[in-house]
Amino acid sequence: MTAAVREDLDLAPALVRASGEQFARAAADLLERVIAGKPDAVLGVATGDTPVPVYAELARRRTLGLRTDLLTLVALDEYVGLDPADARSYQHYVREEIAAPLGIPFGNVHVPSGLSETAGDDYERLILSLGGVDLQVVGIGRNGHIGFNEPGAEVTSRTRRVELAESTRRANAGFFGGDPEAVPTHAVTQGIATILSAREIVLLARGAGKAEAVAAAVHGEISSAVPASFLRRHAQVTAVIDDDAGGMLA
Numbered sequence: 001m002t003a004a005v006r007e008d009l010d011l012a013p014a015l016v017r018a019s020g021e022q023f024a025r026a027a028a029d030l031l032e033r034v035i036a037g038k039p040d041a042v043l044g045v046a047t048g049d050t051p052v053p054v055y056a057e058l059a060r061r062r063t064l065g066l067r068t069d070l071l072t073l074v075a076l077d078e079y080v081g082l083d084p085a086d087a088r089s090y091q092h093y094v095r096e097e098i099a100a101p102l103g104i105p106f107g108n109v110h111v112p113s114g115l116s117e118t119a120g121d122d123y124e125r126l127i128l129s130l131g132g133v134d135l136q137v138v139g140i141g142r143n144g145h146i147g148f149n150e151p152g153a154e155v156t157s158r159t160r161r162v163e164l165a166e167s168t169r170r171a172n173a174g175f176f177g178g179d180p181e182a183v184p185t186h187a188v189t190q191g192i193a194t195i196l197s198a199r200e201i202v203l204l205a206r207g208a209g210k211a212e213a214v215a216a217a218v219h220g221e222i223s224s225a226v227p228a229s230f231l232r233r234h235a236q237v238t239a240v241i242d243d244d245a246g247g248m249l250a
């Protein structure tokens with residue numbers, strides 16, 4: 001079953017420092033440990049730039065014999081209003097960047113609907129029906145978001161429709177022809193409580209642009225102002241951080 005959020009916990013995440021080519025290998029090692037022990041694991045997957053080399057490294061390991069085709073993938077989020085077939089949708093990303101290279105049938109790929117009014121509740125039910133997430137990969141926004149839980153998100157939040165911060169739309173403009181205005185204004189995201197109900201979590205951060213958010217998440221107050229700080233309420237979190245993203249850590 002899924003783990004309950006412990007309000008009294010403030011646990012330092014295990015830190016793995018790895019830069020350059022080592023970053024993807026260190027993160028893939030963590031994923032491989034879970035996958036090798038449970039080939040039909042439910043893997044929660046972040047999209048965005050950071051994990052791309054990690055998924056590529058897993059695909060490389062598949063060619064060396066790692067069984068990945070029995071996995072089920074559960075995405076963190078989706079833009080509201082994008083058709084799943086849209087090349088900018090996270091449905092498309094998860095299929096093309098993760099599922100296809102890992103040999104996972106698309107029937108075992110789950111992404112919240114960006115078109116349905118009931119997407120949040122439907123997704124919560126889906127995750128429960130899968131028996132919960134074994135390992136959740138999360139990235140971190142420059143503003144400390146995880147999933148699309150922007151500053152202000154509650155620790156009790158579940159999958160729901162949210163408004164994206166302006167800074168998030170600017171950060172993701174690269175996927176929309178460089179135009180922040182073209183980035184959807186809303187998304188459906190797993191909530192903080194949803195993310196924390198995964199049995200294990202791996203946080204990935206690369207680049208100097210993440211240094212402040214990483215330091216606030218790891219050493220700052222646990223609060224809605226930095227949603228990633230809520231990861232310290234979970235007992236099984238490992239953060240894989242490169243030198244630049246870890247540049248402001250004590």
Ligand code: F6R
Nearest residue numbers: 046047048049050139140141147
């Ligand atoms: C993506 C997601 C976001 C990203 C974060 C970092 O599914 O939920 O929280 O992980 O915005 O994005 P990148 O890796 O592009 O810097």
